[in-house]
Amino acid sequence: MTLVSYAQTTRTAQLRAVPQEFTHKLARAEVLLTGWAPAGEDRVTVTARWPRTHSFYASVAGRHDPMLLAETLRQSIPLISHACYDVPLGHHLIWQHFTYEVAHEAMWADGRPMDVELRISCNDIVRRGGRLAALTMDVEILRDGLHLGTAHTRFSSHAPSIYRRLRGDRYTAPSDLAGAVPVPVGASAPVVPPALVNREHAADVVLSPTARPDQWQLRVDQSHPILFDHPVDHAPGMLLLEAARQAAHAVQGPRADTVVPVRFESAFFRYVEFDTPCVITACVEPAARPGGHPSVSVTALQEDNEAFSCRVTVAATTA
Template structure:
């Protein structure tokens, strides 16, 4: 997960001199592709050249999803969601992309460059700045059909994260034809969802059971992925009424939900393989290539396999999401383990 975008340290603090970004209010929810005002995290934006954009964000301290973790650190995935929304804002507010025009993230990559930037004192909200640069535009006639963004994030004056995103655009008519063709190639009509029980929250580093999005097929199910190796397999098993993942209606499984499933499967796989002593870890890297749309009518299977920890302690976990036997998302999650032990009650309950 490398990027050619220059580091924050090399460019100075964000935003640059002369650019003032506020934290007084959020941008209009339509710009961030959110229906609920409380799910909008971008607070301001500015364009400084044809290709350079600066944005500010703040995550609510009591957010039902992003504050659901043990004290000590903010969740880097919360700032990644703010960075995702920032892409929508810069496209619509500054690049003239019409609201409602279908487009998709084909690939996302992020890497936490300074985990200490996410230190949480228990009282401060997670807020910071994002700088995006458009490094590539692909056109068909006068229409932009693709774009590559490289980004850097600063939190508390520290270079916190680097990001990249590959976008694809199409007209509503082309999108409708494309989706209809895709679904016609799949056995959607004959598909059946396997009943799955969600994993206990403590096993994936969560506290609120509603925020668990993966599960096992049946009360007696067993999986691979123990100390002897092999992939850990589980099913997407999210609450379909979750206010963050299902903020509005979708015709396919939302990308942020699938990525959270990747993260939780990675945590479970790393613990089962002995690569982490506890499920409490900071997510310090994510790479996801979206190869196809995932349909709601059929099982979405996660396969996660942990690698050996790196010199800095990061545990890489390869994750593939499959539907109808074909890969939908391929990627990797990097975890930085927390040395703190499981709560005694959780450890006893699961034989840890």
């Protein structure tokens, strides 16, 4: 296939509509993607619009929440899988690793919706039985032609029968998800003070305090309208990323509201289950170079197994 430059695609290609079901979001208002177009072999342009305000991913210090970019990228995974690689609806898409970085100075919020463009290259594509099994996405993100960020992620795709085998005794049939999934351990546990994790509302806090100031229990509230837009049988990736973000704020202490995450380097090792406590631990790391940004290393441990890890790099909100 002849490759077409991204710039040419953006100017001349007719963007195609994004079916809501291709984003794996039940609430139409939470769909951020607005269009997509092929940009060459295994290349795709995706457009998105961030709302002026958001009930969960609110602007901080006059800049958009960097987690909006994470959610935009997460929605792009099912879109590309279904639209470009013929993955049937009902297949399970599972994160393996996800790294993204935002240009903090380009994240300003001006009180209007913000249009974003994702230039996506797909590589390391694995197929089994004629179906997509896994692929890696490298992404350049722009706003009005300005560099906004980059991302690199890999995910796997599993047919329902394979997913059922992977989950074993933990598997819950889709028809039973609304009622049969166990109430998560810690769902009604107390939350850390919202200000400690740079949150305004206690309902948006996903960490419950423990005896240690650098350790918390993951709080899983399945009634949360954003983190649990639809029923699932394990803790979703965006919940774990939010826990990493909140832990990175929490270890800053009184400085919690003076820093903003600008880079996430995350790996997903195991499913985080609902019926067993999941412990989140954070450790501040020194800046890698003089004048560089410090990082926070976050791990999620369940049943003595590391389920998730994330290094969160933070920058001053005044940067």
